[in-house]
Amino acid sequence: MRHKAGVATAIKLQRIMDGVMNRYIYHLRRIVTQVTPILIKYAEERLKSRLKKAARKKPVFRVSKVRYNDVLKRVMRKTVKSITKMAVDSGIDIAAKDVLGPKQYETINRKFEIESRKLVKEIGDELSGNLSKSLLGKVRRTLKTGTQEGMSFGDIIKQVHKDLGYYRNYELERLARTESVRAINKASQWVYRRADNVVGKMWVTDADPCTEICLPLKNKVIDKNKRFYPGGFTYPPAHPNCRCSIAPVYGVPKIKESEKK
Secondary structure: OHHHHHHHHHHHHHHHHHHHHHHHHHHHHHHHHHHHHHHHHHHHHHHHHHHHHHOOOOOOOOOOHHHHHHHHHHHHHHHHHHHHHHHHHHHHHHHHHHHHOHHHHHHHHHHHHHHHHHHHHHHHHHHHHHHHHHHHHHHHHHHHHHHHOOOOHHHHHHHHHHHHHHHHHHHHHHHHHHHHHHHHHHHHHHHHHHOOOEEEEEEEOOOOOOOOOOHHHOOOEEEOOOOEOOOOEOOOOOOOOOOOEEEEEEOOOOOOHHHOO
């Protein structure tokens, strides 16, 4: 019965993923719209520097990717923190109530709230970094393709606008799904590690798992502090668009020696 309760926790986590992902998509699209002028400025500066270099003139300045990365993160910080907190709270709420029971959870709820702030910052910083890296990479690829094809300065900047719009409307969904799954599972893993009655975790796939990566991990049970192999994953996602979750395992699970890595 306890083992079934653990699987039920993972199923609950999977059920909230779509709702959390939709919130992620909405807010991340707002972020991309907000930072588009910054990215266009980055594209213009980088392109001017390339054109000067191509003309065998020493560039007047060096475009700092690190500086723009910091600017993007600063602009994103508030919104990213908000959606991260929502995802973490959802994961902790479900995992903690199932693992600890409602009464025990209410008793230590304040402690969880204080400690979870660190988790929100950690996951939020990770999301900001991944989004910033993805956006800057998108701009650089467009610039490279445009210069290779001999496009004019104005046409390349127009193409950057177009590609960012496509990214916001279509490609962003994959990032949103991946990052929302990461936040929820990282939060539940955080709870399992702090629960004395949880000694292991089990990889739970959705109805249509990835055959190459997730299927070999299906229903695999390991110690709660270990990694899943093959792959070396602490928790899902194992790949972009992954919809897997981890279930708590109570008692003493039978862990194969080959899985103790």
